[in-house]
Amino acid sequence: MKLSGGVEWALHCCVVLTTASDPVPAARLAALHDVSGSYLAKQLQALSRAGLVTSVQGKAGGYVLTRPPARITVLDVVNAVDGPEPAFTCTEIRQRGPLAAAPESCTRPCAISRAMAGADAAWRAALRDVTIADLAHDVIGDYGPGSLAGIGAWLAQEGDGAGSQRD
Numbered sequence: 001m002k003l004s005g006g007v008e009w010a011l012h013c014c015v016v017l018t019t020a021s022d023p024v025p026a027a028r029l030a031a032l033h034d035v036s037g038s039y040l041a042k043q044l045q046a047l048s049r050a051g052l053v054t055s056v057q058g059k060a061g062g063y064v065l066t067r068p069p070a071r072i073t074v075l076d077v078v079n080a081v082d083g084p085e086p087a088f089t090c091t092e093i094r095q096r097g098p099l100a101a102a103p104e105s106c107t108r109p110c111a112i113s114r115a116m117a118g119a120d121a122a123w124r125a126a127l128r129d130v131t132i133a134d135l136a137h138d139v140i141g142d143y144g145p146g147s148l149a150g151i152g153a154w155l156a157q158e159g160d161g162a163g164s165q166r167d
Contacts, residue, residue, distance in 0.1 A: 001087045001123060003078065009035060010043040010081045011074065011135065017053065018069045018136045019152030023062030028155055043081055050080030069136060075127035087123070088116035 013029050026044050030037035044063055047053040052072055053063045065072065090113040094101045109117065139147055 004082050006039070006043040006046070006081045007078055009033065009040055010047055010077050011132075013040070013044065013063070014047070014052065014065065014069070014072060014077060014132045015135050015139060015148075016151055016155070017063060017065045018132060019148045020064065020155050021152070022060060022156070023056040023064050024155050025062040028062065032151070032154065046081045047077065050076065052076055052080055065132070069133035070131050072132045073128050074130045074132075074135070075124055077132075078127055086117065086120045088113070088120060090116075 012033060016029060016032065017024060026041045027037055029044070030040045033040070044053060044055075048055055048063075051066055054066050055061065055063055090109060092106065094110055095103060095106060136148060
């Protein structure tokens, strides 16, 4: 399974937004992560379409989470950015070629399809069990109690001009 880079960026933004008391402009999030503003904006739009963040317009505009971080799962973000389609799609290859199985004998998915569906279900269940709040807690555990507070303070600053650009 390979996820797009947008998933990583979107997850980081969701964790960062847990620290913000005010809407955070996309440009400020891009500056924090030193990533392309236009590509990041696409990920934020995907999160917005999925109802995970909302865009606040105006001079003090930007992005905010739409619900508590404990109610947003990693799977929610993955589905928003990369879509909910399974990683594996069976094409019924067993019904092709010179020794093809007859369609009427293929009443249930083949062993390969079942194995892949099981793996996909397990992967999705694991992602469903981790929330943005869990990730934020882990960031604090990894980098210390002041790490997210420092990010929140940096986001609140007008700083290098990135904070003055609004959506």
